[in-house]
Amino acid sequence: MPSVTRNGSNGASNGQEDHGILTSCPSCPTPLKYSGSLDYLPYFEITPIIGREYPTVKVTDILKAPNAEQQIRDFAIIISERGVVFFRDQYDLNIADQKKFCDLVGTLSGRPEENGLHVHPIYRDPGNLTLPDGTTDENIYVINSEAQKKIYKTMGNRIATEPRDLAREWHSDSTFETVPSDFSFLKMEETPPHGGDTLWCSGYEIYDRISPSFRSYLETLTATCAQPVFKSAAQAGGYEVMSPRGSPLNVGDAFAPHHPVVRTNRVTGWKSIFAGAGLHVTRIDGLYSHEDQMIREYILRQVTRSHDCIARMKWTKNAAAVWNNSCVWHAATPDTHLVEGNRVGVRASSIGEVPYLDPKSTDFNDCKECCDADYTISRSQRGDGATRWLDEPTVHFGNIAPSNQLQISATERNRIQKEHEAICFEMEAAGILQEYPCVVVRGICDYADSHKNKGW
Ligand SMILES: [Fe+2]
Numbered sequence: 354m355p356s357v358t359r360n361g362s363n364g365a366s367n368g369q370e371d372h373g374i375l376t377s378c379p380s381c382p383t384p385l386k387y388s389g390s391l392d393y394l395p396y397f398e399i400t401p402i403i404g405r406e407y408p409t410v411k412v413t414d415i416l417k418a419p420n421a422e423q424q425i426r427d428f429a430i431i432i433s434e435r436g437v438v439f440f441r442d443q444y445d446l447n448i449a450d451q452k453k454f455c456d457l458v459g460t461l462s463g464r465p466e467e468n469g470l471h472v473h474p475i476y477r478d479p480g481n482l483t484l485p486d487g488t489t490d491e492n493i494y495v496i497n498s499e500a501q502k503k504i505y506k507t508m509g510n511r512i513a514t515e516p517r518d519l520a521r522e523w524h525s526d527s528t529f530e531t532v533p534s535d536f537s538f539l540k541m542e543e544t545p546p547h548g549g550d551t552l553w554c555s556g557y558e559i560y561d562r563i564s565p566s567f568r569s570y571l572e573t574l575t576a577t578c579a580q581p582v583f584k585s586a587a588q589a590g591g592y593e594v595m596s597p598r599g600s601p602l603n604v605g606d607a608f609a610p611h612h613p614v615v616r617t618n619r620v621t622g623w624k625s626i627f628a629g630a631g632l633h634v635t636r637i638d639g640l641y642s643h644e645d646q647m648i649r650e651y652i653l654r655q656v657t658r659s660h661d662c663i664a665r666m667k668w669t670k671n672a673a674a675v676w677n678n679s680c681v682w683h684a685a686t687p688d689t690h691l692v693e694g695n696r697v698g699v700r701a702s703s704i705g706e707v708p709y710l711d712p713k714s715t716d717f718n719d720c721k722e723c724c725d726a727d728y729t730i731s732r733s734q735r736g737d738g739a740t741r742w743l744d745e746p747t748v749h750f751g752n753i754a755p756s757n758q759l760q761i762s763a764t765e766r767n768r769i770q771k772e773h774e775a776i777c778f779e780m781e782a783a784g785i786l787q788e789y790p791c792v793v794v795r796g797i798c799d800y801a802d803s804h805k806n807k808g809w
Pocket residue numbers: 524525526683
């Protein structure tokens with residue numbers, strides 16, 4: 354059986370290894386706890402699974418607040434739990450403050466102190482785009498759809514003969530670095546009337562949708578994330594790639610680190626699929642090529658078949674998104690060539706920690722937050738040979754919340770419970786209630802959280 358490749362230079366700053374994968378993050382050994390400092394801000398969730406928008410927040414106000422550090426740390430936690438957070442109308446946010454906020458969400462959430470903002474490897478390339486004011490900044494990556502169109506016009510072989518596979522757009526930022534990005538902050542300076550949306554997909558939830566036995570196997574794997582294009586571009590342009598790039602470990606021009614397929618998010622302590630799919634993931638280590646292809650296609654298919662795990666941003670001028678690359682993939686929608694109007698964005702990225710998988714880290718189920726283990730009654734405590742005949746059941750009277758889908762989120766369960774004073778959920782009448790008004794009467798025999806399973 355082929356062996357899994359050792360995790361290269363990643364060993365420099367983390368703890369022990371298991372299957373060649375580091376198992377801890379010394380700079381943030383335990384998950385962080387939200388302090389409540391953002392509770393005064395209105396927000397709405399983009400979907401039950403991923404994304405949150407704070408429609409009134411101005412990042413500049415947060416930076417100026419007397420308890421700015423506490424609030425930014427709480428933002429780092431919310432971003433890491435929800436995957437991505439949207440802000441609107443950041444018209445007064447300049448590049449310096451955007452960089453400052455991006456840097457602070459990293460440092461205040463336990464990023465190794467030697468790391469900083471990412472420097473794009475080919476910042477020296479004369480073909481690079483400038484900022485809207487004509488300047489450049491080594492920590493800011495500029496996107497510009499009009500410039501992109503011109504580049505494509507010079508590339509005759511990009512003329513499509515068949516529809517493009519947009520699944521190829523999914524990626525996590527800077528995965529080609531030994532120490533990839535934790536947080537990215539993209540602000541859209543200019544937007545076309547429509548088009549150019551960005552999507553984010555929850556790696557936590559994709560992990561949770563894989564069977565426990567297959568998850569266990571994936572947790573033993575690493576993947577090579579090779580991006581040779583930077584070295585060849587630098588050679589062709591006659592310049593050196595930038596080095597270091599936001600971390601003392603991000604040096605040189607090899608761009609072929611090995612990252613774990615499943616990683617722990619240092620902020621939440623939850624497991625997420627990481628280097629299992631995406632633009633920069635080029636090979637699952639130690640497998641035969643058809644096995645490598647099969648696993649990467651399988652994970653990518655989980656992403657493209659699970660649109661309930663996806664948050665979509667319809668950009669407006671001066672809108673911004675901040676996300677945690679450890680637990681989400683993102684993908685741009687390349688449809689701006691169909692409309693008049695430019696799409697100009699500026700992105701900063703913080704460099705996080707060397708990816709690791711802590712065997713003690715938990716799934717993205719929220720039960721640990723919402724369920725009190727003190728209420729657990731072990732079956733064995735019912736006495737030897739206990740049956741339901743011998744048990745003394747408790748009868749509860751109250752509202753039953755009929756569900757039209759599996760209810761596997763404890764947070765969502767608690768929200769509905771509060772709003773409707775529901776004492777339980779039931780989905781036996783799913784699909785019938787709308788057609789045939791009826792009352793569900795049934796003994797409750799199941800969970801309404803991520804513990805739900807057939808075996809029970
Ligand atoms: Fe990206």
